[in-house]
Amino acid sequence: MSRMEHHIHTAAPVEINRRSAARRQSGRRRGLRWLGAACVLLLLVGLAAYAFHRPLLRGFASALTVDDAVAPADFLYVLGGDVNTRPFHAAALFRRGFAPRVVVPRTEDRPASEGGFYPIDAEVVVRILQHQGVPGSAIAMLRISGGVTSTQDEGRVLREYLQTHPAQRVIVVTSAYHTRRARWTLRRELEGLPVDLRMASAPDDRFDASNWWTREAGFLAYVSEMLKFVHTLLRG
Structure with a gap:
């Protein structure tokens, strides 16, 4: 092998190694640029979320809320649940002349209530209504046997009641964060019946759409409701 041939053979691997190193270095630079861009993007998203978190969280609460009970109805339908808000709001609507009667689904029997130690929620609701000026x-x-255990049950019971007590409009009274899911569920259960469902969101003096994330009770209520709504939609 001549000296020239030897030089060519030894120079080629060196040149290949240089090109490979250059490509690796260029790849690292691109990777660092992408990483830097991603960090800047995350920072901007974080700053935007911090700057606009209040409007976003208020918007989230508003998306769960329906409050369209603006006209009189045949009766008020008080969903089981928060006895510290729903029956009081129903009584206020009754006193303002929104409906001549209030319908309450009997809630689930519990061991404490079956033993006579504690009344079921529906009985508490009736007592509050009467105390707030609604005559018996x-x-x-x-x-119903066993009482209602879910919003879906409350829809089924309401359907049975409407078949014997026809109504053009019903005002459903429930917690603000529960109104949209309740309307969606009740409409499915009442499909085919000529009834106009209107929602009345019962206010809670502990939190509302403007501050729910700052109160433990509000945070738990809204986050739990979101998960329940997702489960309801997935279940169909």
């Missing part, structure tokens, strides 16, 4: 003659409790 204007209150109807829908009784």
Whole structure:
């Protein structure tokens, strides 16, 4: 092998190594640029989220809320649950003349209530309604075996009641964060019936759409409701 041939053979691997190193270095630079861009993007997103978190969180609460009970109805339907807000709001609507009667689904029997140690929620609701000025003659409790255990059950009971007590419009009273899911569920259960459902969101003096994330009770209520709504939609 001549000296020239030897030089060519030894120079080629060196040149290849240089090109490979250059490509690796260029790849690292591109990777660092992408990483830097991603960090800047995350920083901007974080700053935007911090700057606009209040409007976003208020918007989230508003998306769960429906409050369209602006006209009189045949009766008020008080969903089971928060006895510290729903029956009081229903009584206020009754006193303002929104409906001549209040219908309450009987809630689930519990060991404490079956033993006579504690009344079921529906009985507490009736007592509050009467205490707030709704006469007993204007209150109807829908009784079913075992009581209702979900919003879906409350829709089924309401459907049975409407088949024997037809109504053009019903005002459903429930917590603000529960109104949209409740309307979606009840409409499915009442499909085919000519009834106009309107929602009345019961206010809670502990939190509202403007500050729910700053109160433990509000945070738990809204986040839990979101998960329940997702589960309801997935279940179909």
